Amino acid sequence: MPDHAHSSDPAVQAQLDRLAALSPGRDILGLERIAELCARLGNPQARLPRTFHVAGTNGKGSTCAYLRAILEAQGRRVHAYTSPHLVRFNERIRLAGQLIDDALLASLLEEVLDAANGLQASFFEVTTAAAFLAFARTPADDCIIEVGLGGRLDATNVIPAPAVCGIASLGIDHEAFLLAPEDGTPSPPAERIAWEKAGIVKAGAALATLAYPGPLARVIEARAEAVGVVPFVEGEAWSIEPAGDAFRWSSMDGTLPALLRPRMPGLHQMRNAGLAIAMLHLAPGAKPGPDAIAKGVSAAFWPARLQRLEPGTLTALVPPATEIWLDGAHNADAGAHLARFFANEPRRIHLVTGMLANKHPDAILAPLAQHLASVTVVPVPGHEHHDAKAFGRNAKAAASVEAALSSLDVDPANEIVLISGSLYLAGEVLRTNGELPD
Known part of the structure; x- marks a missing residue:
């Protein structure tokens, strides 16, 4: 592709x-x-x-x-x-x-x-x-x-x-x-x-x-x-x-x-x-x-690699002070890096994910499983992608990242948001939030 x-x-x-x-x-x-x-x-x-x-x-x-x-x-x-x-x-x-x-x-x-x-x-x-x-x-x-x-x-x-x-x-x-x-x-x-x-x-x-x-x-x-x-x-x-x-x-x-x-x-x-x-x-x-x-x-900075989103169109959709992290992780090695980063994070994670059809959902889900408060699955625009069923019976679907964030019930003191699963999705997130890589 x-x-x-x-x-x-x-x-x-x-x-x-x-x-x-x-x-x-x-x-x-x-x-x-x-x-x-x-x-x-x-x-x-x-x-x-x-x-x-x-x-x-x-x-x-x-x-x-x-x-x-x-x-x-x-x-x-x-x-x-x-x-x-x-x-x-x-x-x-x-x-x-x-x-x-x-x-x-x-x-x-x-x-x-x-x-x-x-x-x-x-x-x-x-x-x-x-x-x-x-x-x-x-x-x-x-x-x-x-x-x-x-x-x-x-x-x-x-x-x-x-x-x-x-x-x-x-x-x-x-x-x-x-x-x-x-x-x-x-x-x-x-x-x-x-x-x-x-x-x-x-x-x-x-x-x-x-x-x-x-x-x-x-x-x-x-x-x-x-x-x-x-x-x-x-x-x-x-x-x-x-x-x-x-x-x-x-x-x-x-x-x-x-x-x-x-x-x-x-x-x-x-x-x-x-x-x-x-x-x-x-x-x-x-x-x-x-x-x-x-x-x-x-x-040194490389966008969409454990990047905390700045105030913008997307971050305005969740309660104030909510941390939203963006990472393009889409394979098991990257999922392991995410798990190590969040290993000592006391707050639960609301995962918003979109993943290409040729990738494996467990690469991200399995390492983060014990930290997850919810899983919301979104499309990867312009690419064949997994639907919510591929992420287990507790995953829910949303039509877009905007819709996913709007649907979350986040407690900023005890929960954070992670958007991950595809660099293509990460690009859409940065564009929508007004954070163009330079």
């Missing part, structure tokens, strides 16, 4: 309509089409500045946000390519610190779509090529590339020589693509996922990772060894030491002098920040100093 995209700019929308008509589906993975498309465009992926390539099931977008914030605090100009967008397609491409403007975006998409004629390229392949073209033509010091899906066969993996690769949290997701039968791949699902993610590791690139269970760690180590790379692994080469809402980062080379206090809450975000610092520690060239690291960690 392609990512749906809309723009208020007619020129951009004309190109997004062309994008929406491209062939989606199982054939989306593979490097042949993106390689040919980039060749037709003069191979812009070979002319990028110092590049950081980040894979993972969850946390890769947040890791990219930490990388960018620290590098910008260092005074560097940074390109970034991330996905999916939440509200505006422009969010995917950040040029030297700024979201790409509509005029340039429309021009680039038109150029790439014209070059893709006859290739049967996918939505993501065209978008990736457009980002590479923009990055190659706009001066910057660094380039951050987030893997879209998997790693080994993801369109972003056409980049020839990243300076540093990073692998964030691993879990089961996108099974139809990443667990499709293929000779020569690991049989256990979790190991196959690790194997696919490790496919971004290339000779000459440094590699930083989180700590993983033994079988997964061995898969990644085998890939690294095959290309002559020594992994920089959490718990062995670097570590974080949590201290309340802050943490201290250490490596085999020493400890950063100050406690680091992330803006984004949760232990998993401390680990994502730690991974970003580890990647920067390995990068060739100028290193960010302790002040830049501290400033970047405290400034």
